[in-house]
Amino acid sequence: MYDVIIIGAGIAGTTFASKISKYAKTLLIEAQDYKKEIPIRTNVFPEHNRPFIKEEIDWNNKGIFPSPHTKSNYMSDEFNGVIDSTEFGIPLGNMCYTENLLEKLLNQLEEQGGTFKSNERISKINRHHDYLELINSKGESYKTRLLALATGSRGFDLQRSLGFEIPDHYTGALIHLFGDENKINENLEYNYVFHINPKISTNGPFYFNKGKERIATGFLGGTNESKEAIIEKLDRILKNYKRIQPIVDGLKYDLSATVAGEISKHPIKKFSNDRVLVLGEATGLVTAFFYEGLLPGVACADIATKTIKPLFEKDSNFNQLELKEYDKEVKRVLFPYFKNGNALEYLIYNEGSHVKSLWRLYTELLNENKLARKYIYEAYINQDLSKHNTSNDRYVGEKWFGKLPTLSKITLSPKFFKAMLL
Ligand SMILES: Cc1cc2nc3c(=O)[nH]c(=O)nc-3n(C[C@H](O)[C@H](O)[C@H](O)COP(=O)(O)OP(=O)(O)OC[C@H]3O[C@@H](n4cnc5c(N)ncnc54)[C@H](O)[C@@H]3O)c2cc1C
Incomplete structure (x- = not known):
């Protein structure tokens, strides 16, 4: 019997696993094959995320944070609305190689005696009076006193089966452009470009996130766009859209490596019920305009740990009334900014x-x-x-x-x- 099982090893699940495994017998399960590769992501990681992860992650670790985030460009067809942190003080945050961040958190989980299983999908959950039983697609089962669903926008069936709502979700496409560091810096001055053009999408931005030898780019489209259509559209934009040609010029990309998937927003009403917590994007906690999702991931993980730790100490049965504190605190911390x-x-x-x-x-x-x-x-x-x-x-x-x-x-x-x- 585990104390906690977490489903999903994105930012929410790995951060929670790394934190809670100090206090509880923890198992983290991930459907993707992380032994083969943790998918690469180049993200914006604002300074306001730092308080939630400062005990686990060194802000100066260059493998995880290759460069400080000093310049954002809110770009229209005519203007560059630039926020340059040097005008006011410290950097806006760090740019983040999220695959390295996840790897670090997974190592911490294992060093603290927790278990990580990748390439394993949970397909069914049975509720019992004093535990939950999780069954994977091979028919194997695990028992746990408490379950954390950190399945992002990829576990909606499981989420519904446990009595939770699912958030609104939209299709997005993401690709990496590669070049040497000098070429990347020559093409793109800003760490982050956030661009709105209604011809690309009326539901979300087109963006660039700059790393050292790579730039992540993509856009967020509508609810009913097929993955094929969205990938084709991304290719057309990268090849033909004049406003961004200086950024794309001379960089290499492999269209077949495009990731197209769902991203959620608009929080569901309840993030917990008996013996279950929902963390991160699965709750719809992604900022509605900028699509910041790492913040809610680390915030939920931190708040869940602070809620759960005293409950383990008093041998709780993790009922809804006790777990409701988690909902209250997540809303208190994040909603003013949202x-x-x-x-x-x-x-x-x-x-x-x-x-x-x-x-x-x-x-x-x-x-x-x-x-x-x-x-x-x-x-x-x-x-x-x-x-x-x-x-x-x-x-x-x-x-x-x-x-x-x-x-x-x-x-x-x-x-x-x-x-x-x-
Ligand atoms: C193109 C794009 C760019 C973005 N850029 C930024 C950015 O720069 N900064 C930022 O803050 N946010 C950004 N976001 C949002 C942010 O990346 C996400 O909101 C955040 O990573 C979600 O984390 P999560 O841990 O909640 O979910 P996820 O990262 O989606 O993790 C969920 C995991 O659960 C696993 N899973 C699901 N179901 C099962 C199951 N049944 N069994 C086992 N495993 C399962 C999945 O395989 C997945 O790995 C971006 C999003 C997109 C789409």
């Missing part, structure tokens, strides 16, 4: 004819207004997101609204008003 993303999502991700001009004005505002840039900088580096200052977001919203031509002001004022209340 409000900003909800408002931006409401204003920008829709079919309306204003999307392009609204995004252009937003990027122009960042270009010309130092205080707006400072407020965004402060959100990146905030060490306590439960105290995220929503009046700063309101300031940016008001200045943005102020830039609209008179006619658009009349048409869009109800939308802006509603966005401020979200």
Whole structure:
């Protein structure tokens, strides 16, 4: 019998495994074959993630964090809205080779006596009075006192079978472009480029995340786009879209290595029930506008550990009432910051004819207004997101609204008003 079994070895599952295995007999199970390869990912890892992982991960580990994140470009067809951390102080965070981060956390799990099994899919879960029984696709079973579902957007059937809702989800495509370090730096000045073009998608951004010898790029599309269609579209964009040609120029990519998959957002109502916790993207905790998902992964893992540790000490039966503290704390810590993303999502991700001009004005505002840039900088580096200052977001919203031509002001004022209340 295990104390805890975690399903899913993404950021949420591995962080939780590394933390909780100090106190409990832990098993982590992953469907993908990590022995062959942990899939490579180049991600933005903001400074505000650091408090949740500071005991496990050295911020100066260059294998995990190849470079500091100093420059973000919120890019429109006309403007570069650049947040340059050197204007205000410390870096915005680190760029992250997430496969190396996961590997480090998995090593810690094993060093602390925990067990990791990869290339194994859990297909069924049976509830018993005082334990849960997990059955894998080979018919083998495991027993546990507590289960953590950290299955991202790839375990919805399992999630439903345990009585949880599933979040809204959209299809995205991701590919890596490769080149030597000098060429990468010559092509791309910014660590992170976030671009909105309604011709690419009205549901999400096109982006670039810069590593040392690689750049991750891709976009997030609609709910009903097929994987084939989204991969073809990505290829067309990389080959033909003029605005990004200087970034792509001379770099190599293999279209067959494109990863197309689901990404969720809009949190479900409950993250726990008897003997079960849901962590990370499976809860829909991904910021609605920027699609930040590593933050909720590490935050859920940290909060779950703090909730569960005293329960093990008092030999709890992990009932819903006790686990509800986890839901409450996750919402307290993350929701103030999430409000900003909800408002931006409401204003920008829709079919309306204003999307392009609204995004252009937003990027122009960042270009010309130092205080707006400072407020965004402060959100990146905030060490306590439960105290995220929503009046700063309101300031940016008001200045943005102020830039609209008179006619658009009349048409869009109800939308802006509603966005401020979200
Ligand atoms: C293209 C793209 C770029 C992104 N860039 C960033 C970024 O720069 N910064 C950022 O903060 N966020 C980013 N995100 C979001 C972020 O990467 C994700 O939200 C986050 O990694 C989700 O972590 P997770 O651990 O919750 O889930 P996942 O990483 O999806 O892990 C879930 C794991 O569970 C396993 N699993 C599922 N079902 C089963 C089962 N039945 N049995 C066993 N295993 C199972 C899966 O194989 C998977 O490995 C990006 C997302 C996308 C799509």
